[in-house]
Amino acid sequence: MNLMYQSTRSNSEPITASQAILKGLADDGGLYVPVSIPTLEIPVTQLSKMTYQETAYEVMKLFFTDFSEEELKTCINRAYDDKFDTKEIAPLVKADGAFYLELFHGATIAFKDMALSILPHLLTTAARKNQVKDKIVILTATSGDTGKAALEGFADVEGTKIIVFYPKDGVSPMQERQMVTQKGDNTYVIGIHGNFDDAQNGVKAMFNNKELAADLKEKGYQFSSANSINIGRLVPQIVYYVYSYAKLFENGEIREGEKINVVVPTGNFGNILAAYYAKSMGLPINKLICASNENKVLFDFFQTGIYNRNREFILTSSPSMDILISSNLERLIYQIADKDADKTLAMMKALGTSGEYGITEEMKAQMKDFVGGYASEKETAETIKKLYEKTGYVIDTHTAVAASVYESYITVADDKTKTIIASTASPYKFTRSVMNAIDSECNHLSEFELVDELSKRSNTAVPAAIEDIRFAVILHDAICDKDKMQETVEDILK
Numbered sequence: 261m262n263l264m265y266q267s268t269r270s271n272s273e274p275i276t277a278s279q280a281i282l283k284g285l286a287d288d289g290g291l292y293v294p295v296s297i298p299t300l301e302i303p304v305t306q307l308s309k310m311t312y313q314e315t316a317y318e319v320m321k322l323f324f325t326d327f328s329e330e331e332l333k334t335c336i337n338r339a340y341d342d343k344f345d346t347k348e349i350a351p352l353v354k355a356d357g358a359f360y361l362e363l364f365h366g367a368t369i370a371f372k373d374m375a376l377s378i379l380p381h382l383l384t385t386a387a388r389k390n391q392v393k394d395k396i397v398i399l400t401a402t403s404g405d406t407g408k409a410a411l412e413g414f415a416d417v418e419g420t421k422i423i424v425f426y427p428k429d430g431v432s433p434m435q436e437r438q439m440v441t442q443k444g445d446n447t448y449v450i451g452i453h454g455n456f457d458d459a460q461n462g463v464k465a466m467f468n469n470k471e472l473a474a475d476l477k478e479k480g481y482q483f484s485s486a487n488s489i490n491i492g493r494l495v496p497q498i499v500y501y502v503y504s505y506a507k508l509f510e511n512g513e514i515r516e517g518e519k520i521n522v523v524v525p526t527g528n529f530g531n532i533l534a535a536y537y538a539k540s541m542g543l544p545i546n547k548l549i550c551a552s553n554e555n556k557v558l559f560d561f562f563q564t565g566i567y568n569r570n571r572e573f574i575l576t577s578s579p580s581m582d583i584l585i586s587s588n589l590e591r592l593i594y595q596i597a598d599k600d601a602d603k604t605l606a607m608m609k610a611l612g613t614s615g616e617y618g619i620t621e622e623m624k625a626q627m628k629d630f631v632g633g634y635a636s637e638k639e640t641a642e643t644i645k646k647l648y649e650k651t652g653y654v655i656d657t658h659t660a661v662a663a664s665v666y667e668s669y670i671t672v673a674d675d676k677t678k679t680i681i682a683s684t685a686s687p688y689k690f691t692r693s694v695m696n697a698i699d700s701e702c703n704h705l706s707e708f709e710l711v712d713e714l715s716k717r718s719n720t721a722v723p724a725a726i727e728d729i730r731f732a733v734i735l736h737d738a739i740c741d742k743d744k745m746q747e748t749v750e751d752i753l754k
């Protein structure tokens with residue numbers, strides 16, 4: 261029996277995993293969720309002997325049940341290969357009492373690679389399985405990291421085009437440089453005058469535009485999404501929680517069945533939702549600690565039960581978390597609303613019209629395993645500096661938000677549970693902010709001088725992803741207004 265997928269916004273006919281991956285977003289604007297979360301039956305003693313790729317298969321086969329073993333294993337082996345600079349794929353580093361789960365060893369040195377290196381393979385396999393003849397157009401909004409990881413994943417993949425929109429003044433210099441130097445005949449990168457939410461709303465509007473879809477169908481195109489609204493992004497992110505738990509066990513850090521905490525620097529709520537799914541599968545996780553930067557909509561939501569996006573959008577040193585509409589929260593809302601699509605739809609409608617919605621006390625009670633926290637810009641910088649001075653280990657700004665929130669949490673909660681902190685980007689991706697935190701005297705240096713300085717001080721090699729863009733040619737310079745995104749897409753596809 262296949263595990264089927266249902267929209268969070270209506271009770272339309274459930275579809276298979278491969279169909280859900282192809283579609284990205286449901287026709288009613290909802291997100292696809294599995295009708296039930298499968299249980300991880302395999303004991304940790306066995307998991308602890310597995311490679312990342314083997315673990316990935318054990319997890320993904322439970323969700324993507326209409327893929328054959330061979331199809332799934334091919335996707336996995338093509339994704340998690342020597343594009344990653346370590347055989348472990350997602351290594352754990354112990355520093356100052358916590359375990360940093362380094363998710364930035366892929367091609368674009370941010371955690372988005374964990375899912376976006378496999379999504380193109382899942383998608384092209386899904387297209388084949390469903391006899392799709394159209395060219396697939398991947399439309400993506402990015403707060404900086406998804407864009408490059410998706411471009412890298414889809415560049416020159418036959419039967420696809422990829423179009424990425426990013427906030428022109430809302431990403432780090434390295435993030436922008438990575439994107440605008442992207443090679444591949446099927447890649448398009450466009451800066452918009454607006455922020456990430458504008459980009460995401462524009463993309464969602466195109467997905468929901470039936471006329472546009474019909475028009476494109478005639479030209480032989482169909483849209484899909486590389487954003488974490490695609491279930492094909494979410495499931496691969498469950499893998500590293502299972503894998504790292506098994507590694508903690510193997511290294512003698514925890515007993516079988518011992519619970520751990522997970523701290524996740526959060527923006528669109530995709531990464532932490534994957535941890536929640538892992539917990540729902542039976543992985544012994546105690547608290548899911550959701551760390552926000554100064555755009556602390558989620559922190560307020562966990563405090564009050566009210567989600568309110570009516571506030572100033574703040575540009576911070578952790579731009580990949582500069583988000584006021586966390587799309588994947590909808591999947592949690594649906595879950596805690598007892599899978600009531602009408603209720604979920606009403607709340608999402610309210611978010612669209614008035615910019616806020618509230619949940620009931622019963623719903624709030626179901627989120628008791630989540631802890632919300634946030635870090636100010638100052639706390640984030642101090643955390644980088646303190647950890648560096650104490651241990652020599654350098655973390656990026658996003659990871660520092662999580663580390664700072666974790667520190668406040670243990671001070672208040674006096675919780676000694678072993679804890680994994682998701683380390684979502686290499687410090688080399690946010691060099692200026694990181695070096696500024698460590699030593700503000702360096703601020704006069706150029707972007708790449710800072711890279712070399714960081715390498716010297718942290719005693720780590722400059723990642724290939726950074727060396728590659730040091731002298732790369734700029735290939736994309738398109739810019740458009742936030743209300744011209746559709747015209748831009750039509751222009752590309754005409």
Ligand SMILES: *Cc1c(COP(=O)(O)O)cnc(C)c1O
Nearest residue numbers: 405527528529530531580684685
């Ligand atoms: C995308 C991103 C995040 C936020 O992850 P979500 O799944 O959107 O919550 C955090 N840190 C970095 C470096 C990212 O690229």
